[in-house]
Amino acid sequence: MATKPSIPKGTRDFSPEEMLRRKYIFRTIEDVFQRYGYLPLETPAMENLNTLTGKYGEEGDRLIFKVLNSGDAWKEVSDDVKAQLKAGEEVHPGKLAAQLSDKALRYDLTVPFARYVVQHQNEITFPFKRYQIQPVWRADRPQKGRYREFYQCDADVIGSTSLLSEIELVQLFDDVFTALGLQVAVKINDRKVLSGIAAISGQPEKVVDLVTAIDKLDKIGREKVEDEMRAKGITDEAIARIAPLFALSGTWTEQRPQLEQWLAASPIAQQGLKDLDTVFNAVGAMRNARLEFDPTLARGLDYYTGAIFEVKALEGTLGSSICGGGRYDDLTGIFGLKHMSGVGISFGADRIYDVLLETGKFPAALGGSTRVLFANFGEAEALHCLALLRQVRTAGLAAELYPDAAKMGKQFSYADAKGIPYVAIIGENELKQGIVTVKDMKSGEQKAVKQEDLLAALA
């Protein structure tokens, strides 16, 4: 045998069965997006490399898939780099990459969106609500729930600072997961609260180190979190000052007074708490989503400035998050458009797929759409079926004619494998009598009907 064909690491083929389930997820999310007034947008798979670099932190830059320049990429490499390579000296990988590549695959949908907004600012009516469902690529090492090509389903509103957007997005989460029938926890935090905690600790400049350590609390425990803080140069005194964090428990209303007291000296934290109050008080009753305050939630520090969201499935064994999001006050600032606040969320369709599959939450009726298969008995009979096919299709039912005059057993197996509920049989006898034999594949029963009664028999 020739060498087995394969696909790149971390990518996947999606079979028809899988696509039916994936499309169900996309359709569900898209319907809800549209119901909230978000409009579709697509951007290219490739962006200019300099649009993406520096937006996701050092780690993120490493994970961007760069596209080799077309033509003779090597020709563009500068002489000094060539000389260095020839001499066997090490060249900074970023420097070499920048000379070999000026395009890259998009890493997420938020940065391309920000680029779009800046580029088209004069054509856009603000506040601008858009959704975007497209694949993104990350040169990560694949593992459970992690792929190198995966789909994000983003909804963002930009050009408004109103907390009504945060409230709306929480409700949107609830709508989507209610439609999908999955129980989830929507975790919320506010970057301002985190800044306040850093201020209270006495080391406000350490906010990033502090927060990335806190973020691991539920995973590695308090002691290791404190170890990591010390390793990052956070003093024991500062660690002592954030001790109340570990004592927090219960619902938002239970935690609220403790937070109030602990963070009383930080105006910025107070603002964050007030904003969270607004959201908690306004979202109203939720169905499948449970809104929880999580002071350890830190994601996306590189650009989030206000609310931070993360959604975790309460069912299944996938521990990681299935959605993320937050408010960014100055995302477009990097591209030259200041004072444009936005807030957005992202659904991880691939992880949602994995959870729904594991928990058996996909609707059973997602199977193939063909309602009736016309068996093929030969040229004359098949041609006769064409008129009936048109009639059935015009009535809005999916129908197909087996393309070859194969043995009946093979044709029935085909219908069975595709989950087609009815087989219409028109052989020599039926043709003579002007009837059609309709077999119900599930019960095995079959009956002869007049051709004009075919539609009724397929109901």
Add this chain to the structure above:
RNA sequence: GUGGGUGUAGCUCAGUUGGUCAGAGCGUCGGAUUGUGGUUCCGAAGGUCGUCGGUUCAAGCCCGAUCAUCCACCCCA
């Protein structure tokens, strides 16, 4: 980038201390059943045991390297 596990038929996997060890189930195809699938019975095709090298009289099994893949860390959807 760091640390582990696994590579045997299309798929899921057995294979004992190296010595009939090239196997099973499922799937596919053919037949029983030339106008009837899903159930049943019979049969067939399909593998240089990931790759290269080493040890040995003898390697699917032991050793080394390499590639692939999965899991965990980092980070993230």
